[in-house]
Amino acid sequence: MPKVSEEYKAERRAEIAAAALRCFARKGFQATSMAEIIAETGLSAGAIYGHYASKDDLVVDCARYFLGNRVNDLARLKDQRPLPQPGQVAAMFIAGFGEDLGDFGILVQVWGEAVSNPKVAELIGSVLTQTRTVYEDYLAEWFRAKGTLNEQECVAKGIAFAPVIVSLCQGYMVQGTVLPDFDGEAYLATLLDLRFD
Amino acid sequence: MPKVSEEYKAERRAEIAAAALRCFARKGFQATSMAEIIAETGLSAGAIYGHYASKDDLVVDCARYFLGNRVNDLARLKDQRPLPQPGQVAAMFIAGFGEDLGDFGILVQVWGEAVSNPKVAELIGSVLTQTRTVYEDYLAEWFRAKGTLNEQECVAKGIAFAPVIVSLCQGYMVQGTVLPDFDGEAYLATLLDLRFD
DNA sequence: GTCTATATCCAGATAGAC
């Protein structure tokens, strides 16, 4: 019976979260005021607080939203044939984020926010661990395809190199955000020249 | 004539900045209030504002302080013999930061802060560009030592790979901050297995 | 559910005595 109402609520929450995310992407979580979010939605304070109990709730929900998409993207990678190079995997991950968010500032800010906000920290930790696990699986597969290592070595190397791939993505995002003259294309091309062995 | 006074002022500023840095490292720039900094110094509001015109000034000064040390460290690297491996260079950079700050949370937060604070952005941009330049010089030297490339190729490869080394450092810091189970030792060991060619 | 109006709090910053 409360079916329509549930749908409506979910829609409104998504609407509010989307507007908030636009604000956060522009100015960061902490520097964005509820007043700005309210203006961006076109709604009123009362309406917002009817759906979110606090600004903190909104922050966490926004972070969850755009991080979730990434994990879904990645899960598909492992089954692609031919198996892409490690450098290509990183490039795809970065491209997915870029399309979703426009730029990487928001993600860089989320990492910073995690330092002082336990809820965000937990969320990021979970997502990053999932991401790393996907990379571990992919890399094991990649080493198997090379055919020069035994099964145990493939798995071990996957575990060892996964955080390095994560770094290559994170570094792109930090430098792309902070350095005005960062050359993303050249960076991605260089990744293809890296040898994991 | 105002000599003692100048020294005293500089000392006090450093004292205040050090206390502020401790606070920022714990809670982040934005989440730290002036009241906390005041408490940490043991001084009073009036005393602080006698030396810093605003919280923002204090933030920028703190960031400048700990970023500056890193650039100095790096400048020495290029002249070391035998020339360390790229992976070792990254490890040294990371170790230097760790000794100076205890952990990397503060740096991760600075990157986030740069998104919304132009003064911090400029500072980080400058430091990161200097860092990258040092890496470029070092890498050119490294490729020369291998003896398989001509001069032009050495320089070009240095420019191409420098941002990758930067990423390897940044990724360590992000993951070390955000992932409770991040294995820094294993990560650094893996870097030694990366081949740049 | 949503609005307007407002309560409440705490931040950064200052004034003026010493």
Place this chain on the structure above:
DNA sequence: GTCTATCTGGATATAGAC
């Protein structure tokens, strides 16, 4: 230069009408 006391603004969040 440093203190205490305080101002002022803007932040989050709520109350109550519709």
